[in-house]
Amino acid sequence: MTTTRWNVYQPSTGTLLFVGCATLDSIALVQDYPAADSRTVATDFTTAGGSPAATAAVAAARAGAHTAFAGVLGTDEEGDRIISGLQAEGVDTSAVVRDPGVKTGASVIVVSKATESRAIVTRPVPPVSFPAEGRFRELLDTAAWVHVDHLGWNAVASLPGLKPDSLNLSVDAGNPIPSFSPRSVALYVPTVERLRADYGDHHNAEALLQKAIDAGASAVVATDGAEGAWVKSGDKPAVHVPATPATILSTLGAGDVYHGALLAAVAAGLPLVDAAAFAGRTASASCEGLDGRSKIPRQSITSALATNHTV
Template structure:
């Protein structure tokens, strides 16, 4: 049986949240008892881990998503959208007791801000998900968001030699950086986490996260670009990529997916951050969080030794 190029790529598994988002573009936020005409209205897939999986898949990476949706139409759409992006959904489970995650997002053109009203999706439990365990045993990397990490942490014995990436954009109760190979928060979240340092200096904050156990730390700062601290202690700053911003919805999730795909392909930390900055900026040209994600026409570059599914190294610099 002939093996395809995609089958030889390292497997990147994304665990956590998937939603259906309804996004409305308005001139300004509506007041109480008012009727507002939207300039545009879009329904699209969302969720931190799911959008990161789509972004990684569009680089040519081999990806899978693990999460739980309801048995409703939103759940069917979530799964279909991921399948259309060539994301493996074999480990997605359906809940008969909870509806799928969904959000209403109001994007105000005045001030370029947004407001999100969300319905959380079903609880995520990996303990009895045999398909999830199979994927995790084959994974080179596992990326978890704020719902994925608690579910992953709840497993006493996780098979496989994967490296762990964590989306630090949202608070995670009880979270520990011990054993985290790649930690990607916003610079604001990093400052809140290490507030005892009383410093807003990115270098100080990234070193605080490294000292707490993370092997590699990359913090995003919107228009200020991103900062990275690799395993060898080298600090990297990559300026923001210029783009025409329509909405920043999902930009951080896109950054995470492309950053991980680029690192898994063996690119240097600075180059991976540049790839992620550019993809995130381009995604902001669309109203939703996915349709603007750039798509590459060639698969991610393989490092020697990654064909078997073993993780490639992170090279700082």
Template sequence: MDVTFVGLATWDTVVQLPRLPDADGRVVAEALCTAGGGPAATGAVAAARLGLRASLVAAVGTDPEAELIRAGLAAEGVGTEGVAALPGHTSGACVVLVDRPRASRAICVRPGPELRLAPGTAAAEAVLAARLVHVDHVGLPAVEELLGTLPEAAPRPLVSYDAGNLGPRRCPAIVDVYVPTLAALREVYGDRAAGADPLALLAAARADGARLVVATDGPNGAYAAGPDGTHHVPGHRDVTVRSTLGAGDVFHGALVAALARDRALPDALAYANAAAALSCRGLDGRSGIPGDTETRELAARVPAAPLAAPAVR
């Protein structure tokens, strides 16, 4: 595989509403759908739809939702040999309420089983054999533990970390590509960047060892910093937004896809930004994910621009 994604896979029920319900209230739904979700799983689907050979390492239960999760991934061409079914457990699931007028959503989560990567298992081998591994908040601890069992000089994959979910961490030692939201970057590095300036925050995260730092800023686009400088790409105002569910996960999948193809950081940033914007056309997190050609065309219309990064305190 070109890329292995490690972390959370869920089965989601997504409801579009004219407004969120009041306490003890009732609202007539405008639309309802079910679809696969989860940061790592949706990132893997995005990478596959953009032309990469992607696989997922995750833990599910032995319930009907587990079969739906696997089938949805397989239909997208995502390898599922590393998706472990744990007897006696229920799979991760979400109910998502999309507030259409505000283009926002509220998410209710049923956590799935804990993900562990025992050395020698198919899941562990899928991680160690990958060129690039992307982890979410569920996948990071498992991959850290696995890589910690390797001899110091042993080859290991490049690791990309989605630090924009629950409990964001400062850039861990195993991470090469650190990808938080700008809000998460402020939360964990605000003490080292005067005024929480985005460029100072990026520089602070790079000082912790990340080769590349990419921070998403919702409709305002994204920032990136690496050896070749710091860049910003604005948001796409001409894309109709139905729901932002999964847009960050699509951004990560597209960013990893671009980096796996050895694209320069500014091009990778614009590419991921375009894919995430286009994905907002769908109600769920996956139906709007574009293909490579459409993503390239939109990215070419809104490229990333260089910025001068300030020094870190």
């Protein structure tokens, strides 16, 4: 059984470093999806920053954490707007690489009110990599926590001279990560669907979390959409955390918001069950906005510290 390397009850005062994707999203709200060769009038339209690691950084910043984002952007207008949006939230962007040879990731997203679903047309995010030395390595070496999405994982794991098990590492495993193992990951946050894909759909949620613990994760928080989340730390029993009822305009970015709020709460010292509940409330509130960020609450985690669980 894996021995937990970190203490979820001990607050971390350092930087939370988020590594991976950032895009600029143009989002339209319609009643029904457009048909071919049609003209559809949108109920609302907005442009906002998106993608897993960048949106998680904003959610953590709004929860009071000191955050930094590291990714790769072009030297285009989209990259400029992403940087200014993150900086407006107080996110440190000093480790972002601006590469004139690439185009910044961008998406056009159509959200359907009728089906409460979305369709995404995206320009791929540039590959994420960093020099062996420099500002990224400085932040990596000093961060209290490092959170990675599916592109950030490879950027961190492949950095010369770095041992991932030397970090307090939080992993967003909502998207597939080739050759990934949760070994030595302090906070592993997949979906239940991802765990089923990895370990077999014949297992119940508790057994799936145990599989991830057996594979080397110190703690696992597995999200399950409208069913809430499952939490397990070390050899303690799995705990189900119910979903928070939501008024849904769009679920765009809700999972990314969950990841950022969860890490901010863990870093602030909340027990893991309380951190998962806090993250669920935050993600639910974000669904009231068309984009993934505008309705993320600005809030203090301090009041939630009064609740004390044993996970």
